[in-house]
Amino acid sequence: MPTTTPRAPGSTASLGTANQERVLAALRGGGAHTQAALARQTGLAPATVSNIVRGLAELGLVEVRSGSGRRGSSVRLARSAGLVAGVDFGHRHVSVAIADLTGDLLAQVRRPLAATHAHDSSLALATGLLDDLLADLGQPIARDQLRRIGMAVPAPVAGTVVRSAGILPGWREVDARAAAEEAFGCTVDVANDANLGALAEHRRGRARGTRSSVFVKLSSGVGAGIMVHDELFDGAHGTAGELGHLTLDESGPLCRCGGRGCLETYCSAENVLDLLADHLPAEATIDDAVAAGRSGDVAARRAFEDAGLHLGWGLAGLVNLLDPEVVVMGGDMARAGDLLLDAVRQGLRRHALDAVAQTPVLASELGERASLVGAVLLAAENTQLLDAPRPS
Numbered sequence: 001m002p003t004t005t006p007r008a009p010g011s012t013a014s015l016g017t018a019n020q021e022r023v024l025a026a027l028r029g030g031g032a033h034t035q036a037a038l039a040r041q042t043g044l045a046p047a048t049v050s051n052i053v054r055g056l057a058e059l060g061l062v063e064v065r066s067g068s069g070r071r072g073s074s075v076r077l078a079r080s081a082g083l084v085a086g087v088d089f090g091h092r093h094v095s096v097a098i099a100d101l102t103g104d105l106l107a108q109v110r111r112p113l114a115a116t117h118a119h120d121s122s123l124a125l126a127t128g129l130l131d132d133l134l135a136d137l138g139q140p141i142a143r144d145q146l147r148r149i150g151m152a153v154p155a156p157v158a159g160t161v162v163r164s165a166g167i168l169p170g171w172r173e174v175d176a177r178a179a180a181e182e183a184f185g186c187t188v189d190v191a192n193d194a195n196l197g198a199l200a201e202h203r204r205g206r207a208r209g210t211r212s213s214v215f216v217k218l219s220s221g222v223g224a225g226i227m228v229h230d231e232l233f234d235g236a237h238g239t240a241g242e243l244g245h246l247t248l249d250e251s252g253p254l255c256r257c258g259g260r261g262c263l264e265t266y267c268s269a270e271n272v273l274d275l276l277a278d279h280l281p282a283e284a285t286i287d288d289a290v291a292a293g294r295s296g297d298v299a300a301r302r303a304f305e306d307a308g309l310h311l312g313w314g315l316a317g318l319v320n321l322l323d324p325e326v327v328v329m330g331g332d333m334a335r336a337g338d339l340l341l342d343a344v345r346q347g348l349r350r351h352a353l354d355a356v357a358q359t360p361v362l363a364s365e366l367g368e369r370a371s372l373v374g375a376v377l378l379a380a381e382n383t384q385l386l387d388a389p390r391p392s
């Protein structure tokens with residue numbers, strides 16, 4: 001969701017800035033580029049690229065390394081262009097990372113949280129973790145020197161407010177952006193964790209190279225993030241993709257949202273562990289259930305298959321509507337691999353239209369880092385590197 005720069009259309013200054021933005025956009029994708037490659041990627045003339053690169057280097061935004069032979073010098077985004085941070089709150093963890101503006105993580109840390117964590121104490125913990133990471137960087141910087149911070153929360157986020165009845169009680173109706181900006185002393189962008197997982201898998205993970213993809217985060221809750229035409233689609237209120245609360249059976253089990261027979265009540269990690277209550281020790285985690293299934297435990301295999309079939313059923317509705325190129329499965333449950341995914345594919349084939357029934361369902365590439373990487377990318381993409389041109 002890059003912010004757009006207001007421009008006076010057609011003015012020389014706006015055209016110059018637009019061309020600079022094109023070069024920067026190519027560099028934000030990461031890595032070193034030759035000027036010839038930048039010209040191809042941006043459609044600008046080589047001489048124009050050369051002028052822009054020189055100007056951006058003077059602003060300290062890009063780094064030019066002279067090369068040898070025909071390949072010439074290489075250009076990359078400079079570290080002096082600034083750093084961003086990502087914070088990912090889960091139901092039971094918080095992860096914090098520092099990254100450069102290409103989204104490459106420089107340092108990261110993950111800590112457990114109580115399931116009922118309150119927003120203020122959790123933000124205080126994240127602030128401490130962030131300060132530790134910043135102090136350990138090769139060239140330490142202060143928190144208020146970060147360009148922006150992206151933050152993921154495991155609940156619907158309408159605008160900047162966490163909308164959750166029973167989903168994330170410690171954050172209910174909290175203006176997460178305002179609370180985080182006060183704690184961090186820095187500009188913060190907030191979004192739902194599944195949406196940020198979708199952004200990360202689309203840009204840097206399993207869905208890279210596609211134009212539209214769906215990411216499903218399957219753990220304590222079930223949420224989806226939707227990328228359409230390379231942009232995150234988050235709906236009119238920012239809450240698109242609440243797949244977990246799709247009704248499969250209106251006389252089904254009660255859901256924590258207050259509804260009945262929601263998809264989540266059939267395929268969350270809690271549901272799988274409830275089904276296996278007589279087969280596994282009381283303190284068993286979803287990883288123990290995965291291990292049991294892999295070692296041939298029939299009940300564990302059945303629990304994952306049932307969860308996957310229900311998920312495939314719900315997903316069929318989403319795939320019929322959106323026709324994504326790929327569905328990426330993340331969250332704790334995705335560690336079950338094909339034990340779960342084969343059943344999801346089967347459920348999808350059974351309930352989706354023929355034209356989309358073979359849509360690939362693949363395991364996440366970024367794993368438990370997906371929402372964290374998405375939070376970093378959100379902050380990096382929202383960071384404006386050039387001042388808007390002054391009206392001429």
Ligand SMILES: [Zn+2]
Nearest residue numbers: 245255257262
């Ligand atoms: Zn529900």
